[in-house]
Amino acid sequence: MIRSEILKSIAPIISNELVICNIGLPSQELYMIDDQSSKFYMLGTMGLASSIGFGLALVQSQKVIAIDGDGSVLTNFGTFPTIANNSADNFILFIIDNGSYGSTGDQPTYAGQRTSLAGVAKECGCENVFECKAENAKSTLQLALASNKKTIIVCKCDSGNIPVGVIGLDPGLIRHRFMGEVAARNSF
């Protein structure tokens, strides 16, 4: 399975959740599969999906799923100690690890070689770290959502992309409609 197939498989269970989605093809694919106001698409700034998602999880009570990639996580390892040392049981980091920089031409990453992202996360002090196969992405994420515990999932999959268009939304609109969703869900 490749990244777009994983996103299709988890789309039904994250459709109504607050999602921060990684730059490039992950956001473009999620936008094509199931665009919602509750999705915050990153149009730039490689590496910060987990930080944005964790910042959001820290200040309000709704669940937050940050969808990240192995290449992006490799640029921001500092995120793991921050996640490990601060409380936010409403936070799930879902890393799609295809061992390559998918948006830039599938160059191999070190995560596809000797470096284990799950191992790094654990050594940084994170608990509830799970590595799963692509086929088990949905069930693993479902368990994490039901657990109400801060969780990191590293989902291993094949490298590969599908043709997909760019996101036509203005960044201000993406932020504005997402903030409306967050405010509405925290207002009761």
Add this chain to the structure above:
Amino acid sequence: MSISEKLINDLIAANVEFVTTVPCKQLADVIEKIEHCPRIQHIPSNKEDEGMGLCAGAYLGGKRPCIIMQNTAIGVTINSLVTLIQFYNFPLPMLISYRGEVGEKVACQVEMAIHTKGLLQQLGIQTYHFHKQKDADEFPDILNHTFMSRKPTAILTDSNFWKGNK
């Protein structure tokens, strides 16, 4: 009231509830006081671009953020400032220790000080320079202006400003 206490009181008055910090010797006292301030959620960052991500997330969650860091961080964060904070219109007050100015003891700090204002100007970032403690009288207005305009703001605080701060 010390200058650290004044700045923190101004943050609280402006409804800033989320602060991330990357340390600088000049900022040690204000960071320690923020850590113990019950009105502010303090999440230390490992690097300033990570901190900008946390601040963006906090703002998405309805909380006003602030990042406290050294001017060397301007070099670290240009991409995050441009493609995240500015592109999405996130307001972000950046309380910055302006190292490398007159009174600096570490020569290397001067190298980044030379570029600090030029980089901020090139990035189109609203910039204020606190040289004397009286300059901080404007801090409440600068905070309100930052959140009104939904833009990043740099508040440079040099060694003369922090002199005698306890």
